[in-house]
Amino acid sequence: MMGYSFMSSTLINWICISCVSSSLTLIWLHYGKKRTKNSTKVLFYNPVIKSTNCNCRNSFDFNCSSPNCSSIKTKEIILCLRKAKKSIDICVFAISNKPISNEVVAAHQRGILIRIIISNCILVYSHEVKMFLEIGIKIKYQENRDTSYMHNKFAIVDSTWLIQGSMNWTHQATYGNWESVIITDLQSLIIPFSIGFEKIWEKTILVPIT
Amino acid sequence: MMGYSFMSSTLINWICISCVSSSLTLIWLHYGKKRTKNSTKVLFYNPVIKSTNCNCRNSFDFNCSSPNCSSIKTKEIILCLRKAKKSIDICVFAISNKPISNEVVAAHQRGILIRIIISNCILVYSHEVKMFLEIGIKIKYQENRDTSYMHNKFAIVDSTWLIQGSMNWTHQATYGNWESVIITDLQSLIIPFSIGFEKIWEKTILVPIT
Numbered sequence: 001m002m003g004y005s006f007m008s009s010t011l012i013n014w015i016c017i018s019c020v021s022s023s024l025t026l027i028w029l030h031y032g033k034k035r036t037k038n039s040t041k042v043l044f045y046n047p048v049i050k051s052t053n054c055n056c057r058n059s060f061d062f063n064c065s066s067p068n069c070s071s072i073k074t075k076e077i078i079l080c081l082r083k084a085k086k087s088i089d090i091c092v093f094a095i096s097n098k099p100i101s102n103e104v105v106a107a108h109q110r111g112i113l114i115r116i117i118i119s120n121c122i123l124v125y126s127h128e129v130k131m132f133l134e135i136g137i138k139i140k141y142q143e144n145r146d147t148s149y150m151h152n153k154f155a156i157v158d159s160t161w162l163i164q165g166s167m168n169w170t171h172q173a174t175y176g177n178w179e180s181v182i183i184t185d186l187q188s189l190i191i192p193f194s195i196g197f198e199k200i201w202e203k204t205i206l207v208p209i210t
Numbered sequence: 211m212m213g214y215s216f217m218s219s220t221l222i223n224w225i226c227i228s229c230v231s232s233s234l235t236l237i238w239l240h241y242g243k244k245r246t247k248n249s250t251k252v253l254f255y256n257p258v259i260k261s262t263n264c265n266c267r268n269s270f271d272f273n274c275s276s277p278n279c280s281s282i283k284t285k286e287i288i289l290c291l292r293k294a295k296k297s298i299d300i301c302v303f304a305i306s307n308k309p310i311s312n313e314v315v316a317a318h319q320r321g322i323l324i325r326i327i328i329s330n331c332i333l334v335y336s337h338e339v340k341m342f343l344e345i346g347i348k349i350k351y352q353e354n355r356d357t358s359y360m361h362n363k364f365a366i367v368d369s370t371w372l373i374q375g376s377m378n379w380t381h382q383a384t385y386g387n388w389e390s391v392i393i394t395d396l397q398s399l400i401i402p403f404s405i406g407f408e409k410i411w412e413k414t415i416l417v418p419i420t
Contacts, residue, residue, distance in 0.1 A: 015222060192252035
C-alpha cells in the first residue's frame with residue numbers, strides 16, 4: 001500500500017508538472033505569436049476606374065462596390081489615419097486628395113498633433129495646403145531648389161502605423177495612375193521611417209503663412 | 211500491486227518524457243523562427259551630396275567614403291540585384307541611372323530572366339531602355355494615356371527580395387532628390403508585390419523595337 005501510494009503520488013506529480021509546463025509553453029507561444037503578429041496591406045491602384053460604372057472619381061464613396069474602385073483603396077488610408085490617438089507625421093511630395101486631406105483636418109480638430117512636409121513645387125499653396133495653414137497645422141517644405149524635389153511619399157500614425165509607397169496624396173495619383181501603397185505596423189519599417197522623418201523635419205523650413 | 215505500480219510508473223514516465231520533449235520541441239521551433247529573422251533596410255536619399263566633397267554625382271564610386279553619398283545607398287540596390295539567381299522583375303516609372311542599368315545588363319548577360327515595366331513617358335526610349343531592347347530584355351509599358359502614369363517604383367529579385375519606395379531609377383532621383391527606398395526579404399510584402407507585378411505585366415504592352 002505504501003509502495004502504491006508513493007508511486008502514485010510521484011507519478012501524479014510528474015503528470016501535473018508536465019501538463020502545467022506544456023500548458024505554460026503553449027500559452028507563452030500563443031501570446032508571444034499574437035504579440036509579434038503584424039498586419040500588412042498592400043494597395044494596388046490602377047486607372048481602371050475610368051472604365052467602371054462608379055462615380056468615385058468625381059465624388060468619393062466610402063462604400064463603393066465597383067471592382068477596382070480607387071475610393072475603396074483610399075478608404076484604407078483614411079481608416080489608418082482615423083486610428084491616430086496622438087500624432088500623424090506626413091512626408092509627401094504633394095497633397096491635393098480631398099477625402100485624405102479632410103481626414104487630416106478632422107484628426108487635427110480632435111487634437112492629434114499633425115506635422116506635414118511637402119515639396120517646394122507649385123502645390124505648396126494648393127487649396128489643401130492653404131486649408132491646413134489656416135487651421136494651424138505645421139507644414140514644412142524644402143528650401144527652394146531648382147533641381148531637387150522632396151519626393152518622399154510616406155506617413156507615420158502614432159509610431160504604430162506606416163503608410164508608404166509610390167503614391168502622392170493627389171487626386172491624379174489616386175484616380176489616374178498605377179500606384180502601390182503599403183500600410184503596415186511592422187516596427188522594422190516604422191522605426192527607420194520615424195528617424196528619417198525627424199531628419200527631414202530638421203532640414204526643412206516652415207511654409208510661410210501668406 | 212507491484213505490477214500495477216510498475217506499469218503505471220512506466221506509462222506515466224513515458225507521458226512525462228513526451229510532454230517535456232514536446233515542450234522542448236515547441237521552444238526550439240519558436241527560436242528556430244527567430245533564427246530566420248528577416249532582413250530589412252531603409253535607405254534615405256537626400257541632395258546633401260552636392261555639398262559633400264565627393265564626385266559621385268559625375269562618376270559612381272562603389273566605395274565612396276563621403277557621408278550621405280548617394281552612391282553608397284545605390285550600392286545597396288546594386289548588391290541586391292547582384293544576388294539574383296533566376297529572375298528580376300522591375301516596375302518603375304523610369305530608368306536612367308547608369309550604375310543600376312549596368313547591373314541589370316550584367317544580370318541579363320549571366321542568364322537571369324529580366325522583365326521590366328516602365329511608364330509611357332518620354333523615357334520609354336531613353337539611352338538605357340534602348341540598350342535593354344538591343345540586348346533582348348523584355349520591356350513593357352502602359353498603353354498610351356494622356357492623363358495617367360505607371361507610377362510604381364518597385365522590383366522583385368528571385369521572389370526573395372523586394373526593392374520598393376518613392377524613388378525612380380534615375381540619376382535625378384538618386385543624386386538630386388529626397389527619396390526613401392526599402393530593401394526587404396519580408397514575404398508579407400514580396401507576395402502581394404509579386405501578384406501586383408503579374409497583373410500589371412498582363413495589362414501592359416511590349417515596347418516596340420524601333
